[in-house]
Every structure is written in structure tokens, then in C-alpha cells.
Amino acid sequence: MDELETWLTESYDQSVRTAYLILGNRLDAEDAVQEAFLRAWRFRDSLARETSIKPWLYRVVVNTCNSKLRQEIPHRDRRGSDDALANVSSIDNLSQRVEQSYDMLSALKDLPLALRVVVVLRYYADLSEREIAIAIGRQPGTVKSRLNEARKRLATHPALGAVPQEQPPTGEEATS
Amino acid sequence: MTMIDEVVLRRAIVDAADGFKVSRDAREQILNAAKEDEPEARASRGPTFLRPQGRSRTMLVAAALLLVVGAISWPLLRGEGSNAPTALASRTVHGNGGVTFGPSTAGEKVVQGNLGSPVATGTAYQSRVTITGTSAVATKVGTSPKIESTGNVDLRIGKGQVEVAFAKLTRMASGDRGFVVSSQERVGTNSAGKFSYGIMVLEVPQRSFDTLVTQVQHAGHATSVATSSADVTSQYVDLRARISAAEASRAQYLTIMSKARSIGDILAVQSQLNNLQSQIEQFQGQLNVLNNATTYGTLTVSLTEAGQQPNAVTSRSGFAKAWHDAVRGFVAGFEWVVRLAGPALFALIALSVAFVIVRYARRTIRRRRI
Numbered sequence: 127m128d129e130l131e132t133w134l135t136e137s138y139d140q141s142v143r144t145a146y147l148i149l150g151n152r153l154d155a156e157d158a159v160q161e162a163f164l165r166a167w168r169f170r171d172s173l174a175r176e177t178s179i180k181p182w183l184y185r186v187v188v189n190t191c192n193s194k195l196r197q198e199i200p201h202r203d204r205r206g207s208d209d210a211l212a213n214v215s216s217i218d219n220l221s222q223r224v225e226q227s228y229d230m231l232s233a234l235k236d237l238p239l240a241l242r243v244v245v246v247l248r249y250y251a252d253l254s255e256r257e258i259a260i261a262i263g264r265q266p267g268t269v270k271s272r273l274n275e276a277r278k279r280l281a282t283h284p285a286l287g288a289v290p291q292e293q294p295p296t297g298e299e300a301t302s
Numbered sequence: 303m304t305m306i307d308e309v310v311l312r313r314a315i316v317d318a319a320d321g322f323k324v325s326r327d328a329r330e331q332i333l334n335a336a337k338e339d340e341p342e343a344r345a346s347r348g349p350t351f352l353r354p355q356g357r358s359r360t361m362l363v364a365a366a367l368l369l370v371v372g373a374i375s376w377p378l379l380r381g382e383g384s385n386a387p388t389a390l391a392s393r394t395v396h397g398n399g400g401v402t403f404g405p406s407t408a409g410e411k412v413v414q415g416n417l418g419s420p421v422a423t424g425t426a427y428q429s430r431v432t433i434t435g436t437s438a439v440a441t442k443v444g445t446s447p448k449i450e451s452t453g454n455v456d457l458r459i460g461k462g463q464v465e466v467a468f469a470k471l472t473r474m475a476s477g478d479r480g481f482v483v484s485s486q487e488r489v490g491t492n493s494a495g496k497f498s499y500g501i502m503v504l505e506v507p508q509r510s511f512d513t514l515v516t517q518v519q520h521a522g523h524a525t526s527v528a529t530s531s532a533d534v535t536s537q538y539v540d541l542r543a544r545i546s547a548a549e550a551s552r553a554q555y556l557t558i559m560s561k562a563r564s565i566g567d568i569l570a571v572q573s574q575l576n577n578l579q580s581q582i583e584q585f586q587g588q589l590n591v592l593n594n595a596t597t598y599g600t601l602t603v604s605l606t607e608a609g610q611q612p613n614a615v616t617s618r619s620g621f622a623k624a625w626h627d628a629v630r631g632f633v634a635g636f637e638w639v640v641r642l643a644g645p646a647l648f649a650l651i652a653l654s655v656a657f658v659i660v661r662y663a664r665r666t667i668r669r670r671r672i
Contacts, residue, residue: 130336134329142328143319152322160332167336227318234315249312250319263665277305286306 130167133183138163140251141187147246148191150235155191162190181257188243188261195239229285236283241276244269367656371649448538448592451511451599453529457522461607464498467521471502471603474517480506483600500605511599518603525606534592541589545582552578 138159145155145162166186234242240262247253247261248269255273259266280286459467464487472482487500506514515529552575559571 127333127337130333134332138329138332139324142324146322147315147319156325156328160328160335163332164335226314227321230311230314231318234318245311246315249308249315274305277308277311280311281304281306 129170130163133163133166133179137180137183141183144184144246144251145187145191147231147234147250148188148239148242149194150231154194158190158194159187162186165190181253181260184247184251184253184257184261185263188247191243192239226286232285233280233283237276237279241272241279244272245276245280248273363660367653367660370656371652447533448535448596449508450532450534450592450595451508451529452531453511453515453599453601454526454604455515455518455524455528455601456526456604456606457518458525458608459522459605461609462498463522464500464605464607467605468500468502470521471504471518474514474521475504475506478506478510478513480504480510480514480598497607497609499607502603502605504601504603505598506601508597508599511601514599514601518601522605523608529601534596538589538592538596541585541592545585545589548578548582548585552582 141159141162142152142155145158146152149155149158162183163186166183234245237245243262244258247258248255253261255266255269258269262269457467468485468487472485474480475482481504483503483505485500485502487498489496489498491497504514504518511529515527518524519527555571555575555578559568559575562568562571
């Protein structure tokens with residue numbers, strides 16, 4: 127049970143927020159993560175011991191989110207986006223950042239699930255491509271390709287029109 | 303194509319995700335739920351030593367797959383091998399005996415060689431192939447070996463001697479309780495004029511078969527002699543066993559019939575008895591055929607008048623023979639590869655399909671479990 131407590135201490139908050147980015151709703155995210163942790167704990171013996179537990183936990187979380195998106199959420203009235211962002215810190219009075227976050231959530235929702243998951247795991251959960259590969263059960267090359275595709279789609283999303291874009295390197299830059 | 307800046311993307315996502323406070327109560331709920339779940343979950347899992355993990359499990363699955371594929375492929379491969387003696391026993395030979403044979407199986411003896419001198423035409427030799435064997439089955443079950451013997455003799459006889467030869471052959475066959483099964487005489491014409499040829503099928507008791515073959519060769523110039531023997535003891539024993547078993551069942555049904563009280567019971571038992579009787583008669587018929595075939599040896603004698611085109615193939619020189627043997631060897635090797643390719647391909651496909659299924663199943667199970 128101590129092990130579970132450690133998991134919760136280290137990963138619960140981040141897992142809930144990750145699930146929130148995938149599902150787009152806080153209550154759904156909390157449900158999913160609770161279910162995911164219980165599943166992971168129940169089948170902890172089948173988790174690989176030789177590597178970090180983090181990607182495996184994320185795998186459970188992602189699978190639970192997938193399951194929720196496939197089975198539960200489509201069959202009930204969709205919970206609207208909650209007002210979580212109302213609590214975004216405004217100490218720095220970064221209204222632009224708040225607006226950008228809203229736009230980001232909107233853009234993420236428009237991404238296909240497979241792309242959304244890798245973006246969230248990479249840029250929020252801060253997993254490496256290899257760890258994401260373990261978390262989603264695909265090859266690292268697939269992860270890289272999905273990340274590139276997601277970034278391209280986000281760059282052209284209408285809600286993120288004002289967000290700075292990264293230009294592809296020119297030939298001279300590449301050779302220098 | 304442009305991509306969104308990673309730093310901006312990260313910051314926006316972090317801002318979006320950190321926009322709410324995560325409830326602390328949820329952790330306690332998870333811990334409590336895990337505690338309640340603990341005994342049940344532990345009990346549902348077996349002892350650890352019974353659950354192979356990781357590589358051990360993969361090895362176990364691979365071994366099981368190999369076992370299954372092996373079990374499927376073995377009879378196929380074995381079936382290929384067991385056909386060899388049959389093919390060997392049914393082969394017929396014409397010409398100078400320059401025919402190559404596959405390896406003989408244990409208990410079989412192959413005798414091959416030239417008999418006598420070249421015939422009048424000087425182009426054909428007599429040859430003889432005799433396949434004999436000791437039946438291991440017969441020894442085991444205490445039954446006398448059941449051998450089916452057949453043979454072909456090509457005879458060159460003098461002009462207008464077909465009828466005389468027929469009479470001679472008939473006398474030879476009937477000498478020891480044998481008989482003529484059929485005889486055909488035909489008259490043809492060619493550039494040299496009219497000629498006759500004939501075919502006679504003789505049956506003699508097994509014990510006289512070899513004597514008859516020897517006698518027939520002296521009725522003219524033998525250009526080709528081929529005899530073959532097949533051991534059918536196992537089929538014979540198998541049929542007898544089936545008949546015995548069916549008769550035992552019939553006796554039991556008759557006992558049941560004598561005790562049956564209702565019409566329904568009687569009809570049901572009668573139906574079974576009819577089926578059994580039909581089976582017994584069928585087996586008995588097959589046994590009779592086998593008995594007949596093993597009691598008598600069959601010899602087919604072809605008669606050709608001198609001066610006609612001999613049936614035998616012409617003798618080849620050393621180089622031609624070597625070339626011929628090489629081609630035959632190549633074809634035989636290719637045939638062997640093609641024969642083997644079937645089971646091998648099947649095993650490969652089965653293994654691939656099993657691999658894909660297991661991989662997919664493992665992935666699905668792992669996802670569902672997790």
C-alpha cells in the first residue's frame with residue numbers, strides 16, 4: 127500500500143491534469159485517473175519492473191481515457207468544458223496567456239485522439255518519445271511522426287493563429 | 303510546412319492543465335478503494351510461481367506453438383515418407399534395367415540385374431525386379447504374411463505362333479490350379495505385312511507364381527520381366543480386427559434385443575443391428591478381395607511376333623545413360639523439394655498466423671487489463 131501512496135504522491139496530480147487535457151473535462155479526468163490507478167494497482171505484478179513506472183502509469187491513464195471516450199462519454203450528454211481556467215493565476219496579469227490556454231484547449235479538442243495523446247504526454251507530462259512509445263504501445267518512430275503531425279495541425283488551427291510558429295530550417299542553417 | 307513552436311506549445315498546455323486545483327480527497331478514495339480491493343484481487347491471482355512473466359511466458363508460448371505446429375506437420379511429413387514403399391512396390395520396369403530406385407525401406411530387398419543374353423534383335427535386354435519383404439505385422443500378430451504378387455512378361459515369339467503360345471501359357475497356368483483370366487489376340491498390318499500380337503492374364507496360386515514366371519520366359523524370348531510384391535498383411539489384420547469388433551458389438555446388441563420390452567427399444571436396437579450387419583458385410587467383402595489377391599498371383603504376358611517393334615527401350619551408351627540418369631536425378635530431387643514444400647509452407651503459415659494472433663491477443667489483453 128505504501129507503493130500506491132508513493133505513486134499517488136508522485137503522479138496523481140499530473141495524471142489528472144493529463145487526463146483533463148485528453149478528455150477536456152475535470153470530472154471525467156478525475157474519474158478516469160481514479161479508475162486507472164486502481165487498475166494499475168490491481169495488476170501491478172504485470173507492470174515491467176525493469177523500467178520506470180512512470181510511462182506504464184501513463185499508459186494505464188491513457189487507456190482509461192481512451193476507454194471513457196469510446197464507451198461512456200459518447201453515450202451521455204457531453205459535459206461541457208468546465209471553468210477550470212477561471213482559476214488560472216493572474217498574478218502576472220497574463221490575460222493573453224489565459225486566452226491562449228483557452229485556445230489551446232479548443233485546438234487540442236479538435237485534434238484526433240491519437241495525436242492529442244502524444245502532444246499531452248510530450249508537452250505536459252514531459253515524457254520522452256521512448257516513454258510515450260511505451261505509454262501508447264507503439265514504436266518511437268510512430269510517436270515522432272504523430273508529434274510532427276500534431277504540431278503541423280496545431281500551427282494551422284484557427285484558434286492558434288496568433289501563436290508563434292516555428293519555421294523549417296533553411297538549407298544554409300541546416301548545413302551550418 | 304510550419305509547425306507550432308515547442309516552447310509556446312508547452313507553456314500553453316501547461317497553463318491550460320494547471321488551471322484548476324486537484325482535489326486531495328480523491329487520493330484518499332483511491333487508497334481506500336485499493337485496500338478494499340486488495341484481498342479479492344490477491345485471491346484471484348494464483349501463486350506467483352505459476353504465473354510465468356516476461357520472457358519466460360514468451361518462451362512458453364513459443365514452445366507451445368512449436369508443439370502444435372509440429373503435431374500438425376509430423377503426420378503430413380510422415381505421410382510423405384510412408385508412401386515411398388507403395389510407390390516402390392508398384393513400379394514397373396521395361397528395358398535394360400537402367401532404372402534408378404529410391405531407397406528401400408527396412409525389411410525390403412531389391413534385386414536388380416540382367417537376365418540371360420540379348421534377344422534376337424540385339425536391342426533389348428531382359429530385366430527383372432523383385433521386391434520381397436518379411437512382414438513385421440504378420441510376425442507380431444501371428445498371421446501368415448499376406449503378399450500380393452503381380453508381374454508382367456513381354457515375350458517375343460515366332461511368326462504366326464501367337465495361338466500356339468496361348469495354348470502353352472494356358473497349360474502352364476492350369477498346371478497347378480491356376481487359370482486364364484483373359485486373353486486377347488489381335489491382328490495388325492504394317493509395311494512387312496500382317497502380324498499378330500496378344501495379351502494374356504494368368505492367375506496362379508502364390509506358391510506357384512515364381513515357377514510360372516520362370517516357365518513363361520521359356521515360352522519365347524523374354525524381352526522384359528517385371529514382378530512386384532506388396533505386403534498387405536497390415537490391411538488384412540486391420541480388416542479382421544474390425545470384423546471381430548463389429549461382431550462383438552452385434553452380439554451385445556442381440557443380448558439387449560432379447561431383453562427389450564417396448565417397441566421403441568426394439569426398433570432402436572434393430573436399427574443399430576442393421577448398421578452393424580452392413581458394416582460387417584462391407585468389411586467381409588474387402589477381406590475376400592484381399593484374400594483373393596493374396597491367394598493368387600497375377601501375371602500379364604504380352605506376346606509380340608518377331609520382327610515387330612519391341613516394347614523395350616533401346617540401350618543407351620555410357621554418356622547417354624549418364625545424361626539420362628542426371629536428368630532423372632534432377633527431376634527426382636525437384637519432386638522431393640516440391641513434396642516437402644507443402645508441409646513446410648503449411649507449417650510456416652500456421653506459425654505466422656499463430657504468431658500474429660498471439661501478439662494481437664497479448665496486446666489486447668494487456669491493454670484491457672491495464
